[in-house]
Amino acid sequence: MSKYYVNKFLYTVDRDPEYLKRYTEDPKTFVATWEQSIGPKLLGNDVEASTVHALTDAERDALVTHDFVALFEMGAHFFLNLTLFIGIYDEPYFQKSGPLAFQREFAAKLQHWRDRAYPSVET
Template structure:
């Protein structure tokens, strides 16, 4: 398991409006493409710089492909990264103000202190 890679996915997708829409419409395909093409690119480095060892495990891949943010939180994904990305994807589906944020809080309400470790 790599909290770093989960957070890197959330961070990079959230910063690109086209990727946000791609992830909303085709989560499994986006996760597969990102893992194959982007996971090993080094952030903030020139093109061509990459590593070769970063991969999601099956649980991480499934949680990302299913937009399962409670599982991502349990795995140690940073809650601010999940919240901002999923707001961008799903707030528009709610009629009431803060609709998605309330749903997010409700689905994470079963977690008690201490929360899962989010250190990478």
């Protein structure tokens, strides 16, 4: 897993309202666009770009399907993973089930990790 690249995706998308909207509305297209034109940028400019990083098929699939459990299990940074998906799901879950509803679901889906060591987030 390219933990760096996945974490860069989570961080970048979570901090840009336009990216978050595009990712929410059409994840497959946005992940492909991000991987090809947004992710390679270094220092947020158009002059410097990296050709080294790429998502694996499993990473790409997890990002496209919003599979935060798979991302966690692959070693995505816990906080970046959680905050991005709060940005996507908090309001709909709140409307349906009240405060912290998505956070409780996130925790419930990761219950099988309760007695195990968390995956390393080292890059």
